Amino acid sequence: MANQKNENAAIAVYGANGHTGKFVLSELARRGLKALAVGRSAAKLAHAGTQAVEIREASIEDANSLDRAFLGVTAVINCAGPFLDTADAVATATLRAGAHYFDVTAEQASALSTYDTFDNDARQAGLVFIPAMGFYGGFADLLVSALRGDWDSVDDIRIGIALDSWHPTIGSRNTGARNTARRLVVANGRLAPVSLPAAVQEWKFLQPFGPQQVIEQPFSEISVINRHLRSTEIHTYLNETGYRDVHDPSTPPPAPADGSGLSAQRFMVEVMVRKVNEERHISAFGRDIYAFTAPLVCEAVQQVLAGKARVRGAQAPGAVFDALEFLNALAPDQLSFQTSGI
Structure with a gap:
């Protein structure tokens, strides 16, 4: 439940009418946190029956509307992609409001831009800005950070993602069309374009996925x-x-499999971290990558409001939170995981 001293804190969810935004509103309500639904059309938000105490209308093209929408809020969760289009405007308005900022971008360039643009101002204002606090981005960072332990640097990090299906949302489709930049990896200690053609290899995932x-x-x-x-x-x-699945234009969007609204999709993320000849491993298993983003970002908001942020500014979640404590907060209801070598 919400921390006592923050029980009246208001969290604005921008893009509340989207697929992930609806899960975020539901998760905030489950945690007893006050949610404000923000989007381009108040009528559409009201028609959708969003779980929020208030609906506010705003668009990225109108800075004044964002200021009105974020008035009096403690944190903003941006769920509206493509984030290459929305993150700068929403984060700028969040900074003006004196609130903490979170988004769920899978776009590398958007996360990098948020770090570069807002770190100093957010730090000086005593605020936490965390881009990419979703399944793609922050989740893998938390897994890596949990493995890192007392190592101040490592030689190799490998992340394997197994999905039994991927039914992309309209937002994911739009982001894919917008995000045409060459993807980056870290090679020889520096960000560099991924080698093409993309490398194909076998990964021996744990069951139920197995070798893939x-x-x-x-x-x-x-x-x-x-x-x-x-x-x-x-x-x-x-x-x-x-x-x-995600590259096939005929793949349909996700559909709820039961009354929870979650799809039947299952995922596994495995991480290997190596330093010299020592390896550490973690395997995490869950359901529905879009729905799982909601407890991830809401837990981050709740920990920041509870005063658990270790640093301020535009930061990675592994720098802000105790990663193992964070993952344990999601287990066993939203996540199961196991480690080796630590």
Whole structure:
């Protein structure tokens, strides 16, 4: 439940009428946090029956509307992609409001821009700005940070993502069309374009996935991890099933499998961190990457409001939070995971 001293804190959810935004509103309500639904059309938000105590209308083209929408809020969660289009305007308005900022971008360039643009001002204002606090981005960073332990630097980080299906939302489709920049990895200690053609190899996931063919497919976690952890190499691989589904224009959007609204999709994320000849591993398993983003970002908001942020400014979640404590807060209801080597 909400921290006592923040029980009246208001959290604005921009893009509240979107697929992920609705999950975020529901999760905030479940946690007893006061949510304000913000979007381009108040009528559409009202018609959708969003779980919010108040509806406010705003658009990124109108800075004054954003200022009115964020008046009196303690934090803003931006769920409206493509974030290359929305993040700067929403984060700027959040800074003017004196509130903490979170988004769920999978776009590397958007996360990098938020770090570069807002770190100093947010730090001086005593605020926390966390881009990419979703399944793609912050989740892998937390897994890596949990493995890091007492290592101040590592030699190699490998992230494997297995999906039994990927039914992309309209927002994911729009983001893919907008985000045409060459994806980045960390190679030889520096951000560099991913090698083409993308590397294909086998990854021996734990059951129920087992061995899978994976394709190098970096998301925003590369930008996020590189923000605070030194590693010679950082690479992300997506299994062929997920890669094929998201690149197939005929794949339908996600559909609820039960009364919870979650799809039937299952995911597994495995991380290997190596320093010299020592390796550490973590495997995490859950359901519905879009729905899972909601407890991730809401837990981040709740910990910041509870005074658990270790640093201020535009930061990676692994720098802000105790990663293992954070993951344990999601288990076992939203996440199961196991580690080795630590």
